[in-house]
Amino acid sequence: xxxxxDVSVSQDIPVEGEITVPVxxxxxxxxxxxxxEPVKDTIMRDLKAVGKKFxxxxxxxxxxxxxxxxxxxxxxxxxxxxxxxLQGGSADSRDDGGPQFAEVFVxxxxxxVVITLNSKLLGGTISFFQSLCxxxxxxxxxxxxxxxxxxxxxxxxGTISFIIRLLVVLAMFGWSTLASTAFLADSQPPNRKALVxxxxxxxxFVISWMILTFTPQ
Amino acid sequence: QGGGSAxxxxxxxxxxxxxxxxxxxxxxxxMKEEEEEEAEGETGAGEEEDGEFLGMKGLRGQxxxxxxxxxxxxxxxxxxxxxxxxxxxxxxxPYFDVEPVQVxxxxxxxxxxxxxxxxxxxxxxxxxxxxxxxxxxxxILLHGMKTSDTVIREGTLMGTAIGTCFGYWLxxxxxxxxxxxxxxxxxxxxxxxxxxxxxxxxxCITLFVTYNIHFHSLFYIFWLVVGGLSTLRMVAVLISRxxxxxxxxxxxxxxxxLHMLFLLYLHFAYHKVxxxxxxxFEGPNxxxxxxxxxxxxxxxxxxxxxxxxxxxxxx
Numbered sequence: 075x076x077x078x079x080d081v082s083v084s085q086d087i088p089v090e091g092e093i094t095v096p097v098x099x100x101x102x103x104x105x106x107x108x109x110x111e112p113v114k115d116t117i118m119r120d121l122k123a124v125g126k127k128f129x130x131x132x133x134x135x136x137x138x139x140x141x142x143x144x145x146x147x148x149x150x151x152x153x154x155x156x157x158x159x160l161q162g163g164s165a166d167s168r169d170d171g172g173p174q175f176a177e178v179f180v181x182x183x184x185x186x187v188v189i190t191l192n193s194k195l196l197g198g199t200i201s202f203f204q205s206l207c208x209x210x211x212x213x214x215x216x217x218x219x220x221x222x223x224x225x226x227x228x229x230x231x232g233t234i235s236f237i238i239r240l241l242v243v244l245a246m247f248g249w250s251t252l253a254s255t256a257f258l259a260d261s262q263p264p265n266r267k268a269l270v271x272x273x274x275x276x277x278x279f280v281i282s283w284m285i286l287t288f289t290p291q
Numbered sequence: 292q293g294g295g296s297a298x299x300x301x302x303x304x305x306x307x308x309x310x311x312x313x314x315x316x317x318x319x320x321x322m323k324e325e326e327e328e329e330a331e332g333e334t335g336a337g338e339e340e341d342g343e344f345l346g347m348k349g350l351r352g353q354x355x356x357x358x359x360x361x362x363x364x365x366x367x368x369x370x371x372x373x374x375x376x377x378x379x380x381x382x383x384x385p386y387f388d389v390e391p392v393q394v395x396x397x398x399x400x401x402x403x404x405x406x407x408x409x410x411x412x413x414x415x416x417x418x419x420x421x422x423x424x425x426x427x428x429x430x431i432l433l434h435g436m437k438t439s440d441t442v443i444r445e446g447t448l449m450g451t452a453i454g455t456c457f458g459y460w461l462x463x464x465x466x467x468x469x470x471x472x473x474x475x476x477x478x479x480x481x482x483x484x485x486x487x488x489x490x491x492x493x494x495c496i497t498l499f500v501t502y503n504i505h506f507h508s509l510f511y512i513f514w515l516v517v518g519g520l521s522t523l524r525m526v527a528v529l530i531s532r533x534x535x536x537x538x539x540x541x542x543x544x545x546x547x548x549l550h551m552l553f554l555l556y557l558h559f560a561y562h563k564v565x566x567x568x569x570x571x572f573e574g575p576n577x578x579x580x581x582x583x584x585x586x587x588x589x590x591x592x593x594x595x596x597x598x599x600x601x602x603x604x605x606x
Binding site: 177180181188191192194195196197265266268269272273276279280283 | 387388389390391422423426427433434
């Protein structure tokens with residue numbers, strides 16, 4: 075073993091010593107270590123980032139903030155709240171809401187992954203998580219539509235409430251699709267925008283349909 | 292002692308790492324020997340042997356670690372090479388290289404049977420159109436389940452819809468490719484997937500219309516006309532690529548049967564399967580079909596049905 079020729083093991087190596095290996099765990103304080111700041115600062119920073127992205131979704135301008143600092147907190151919060159609000163919507167009282175929660179989760183994430191793969195295969199320049207981030211944040215209008223639908227359904231379930239819900243869901247569906255298109259279509263070659271927009275349209279259509287056909291107990 | 296690297300020094304001091312198999316083996320060996328010595332009651336000799344054992348163990352530990360490290364490196368290289376080979380989505384990139392006008396043209400062509408069957412017809416090997424059509428079919432199936440009069444339990448039904456559509460597309464394509472291989476037809480797997488996928492356009496149209504307007508006779512007309520046109524197109528393309536009467540008959544008969552029967556199944560039996568799943572969940576206490584009227588069919592179906600009746604009467 076030529077590589078071990080210069081290894082010498084002497085008998086008086088002390089057995090005691092540091093068990094923790096001091097490699098990188100004591101980073102200097104002037105480094106960008108956020109380990110020592112108060113928890114409130116960390117949470118507020120992340121909350122502000124998420125809030126800024128929500129504002130970008132509601133007023134879609136062509137800024138690249140949403141794309142550059144992607145995070146998945148917002149999509150997770152939106153997905154969970156939408157799934158929670160869609161529970162209890164079947165007439166079977168023994169349904170404990172299990173499949174519905176998992177179904178919404180799986181549809182949103184699986185659908186977002188498929189759309190991202192599709193846009194990458196069509197020659198898009200956006201990265202995987204950036205696309206997931208945008209698609210997840212653009213579920214915000216539909217979550218608001220779900221909230222409105224639940225409130226409207228508290229008042230009654232007649233034809234008028236159906237028309238109101240239809241209009242609200244249609245409007246929010248259009249807003250979601252436009253918002254996500256504004257961010258994602260720029261990363262595609264110009265003549266292929268329709269090919270990328272169609273799966274996004276289908277994706278938000280399925281979610282809108284789930285919201286519209288929700289009838290509470 | 293200076294020749295060793297810092298890694299080896301630390302590993303000398305840290306003798307409880309389990310990072311190589313020899314370490315674990317020797318740790319167990321040492322623990323067993325400690326037990327034996329405690330049983331014998333010779334702690335002094337045990338410590339002496341432990342000291343020497345540490346030295347020997349140190350050397351063998353380093354050797355073990357080097358070997359383990361090398362194995363890890365080689366394994367990692369192999370894994371990353373395999374990953375970049377198989378999980379590289381760039382393999383699929385050529386099949387998604389389409390323009391919107393091409394997709395639209397192919398959608399319309401899928402309903403027009405070709406006349407010239409003596410010359411092998413060109414099939415575009417693209418996967419974007421078929422994939423989007425399969426997803427559209429899934430969405431239409433969900434829409435159909437919502438507007439029919441059955442209680443929807445969404446979790447299982449979503450999985451069933453996706454499984455049915457993808458299963459049909461991938462399964463029947465593979466089966467037809469196998470038959471084509473047996474019958475010596477000139478067609479590749481991607482072309483088969485593409486052909487069958489575009490044939491689903493007729494299914495999408497038929498189901499979209501008949502899920503909203505519930506007339507059995509209307510469905511049969513659509514089944515024959517729309518389903519028939521797309522079947523004729525696929526059959527003509529296959530005939531143009533096969534030689535021999537028996538082979539043509541086998542291939543085209545199978546494809547026509549499967550295609551038309553799938554549409555029938557989606558319209559009629561799919562709901563039964565769905566209700567069967569719901570029955571299985573709801574158990575014996577619930578009535579077999581829990582028909583709950585939803586406000587959507589009440590409004591829109593009534594309107595559409597009366598419109599269709601009026602149109603049928605005037606024709």
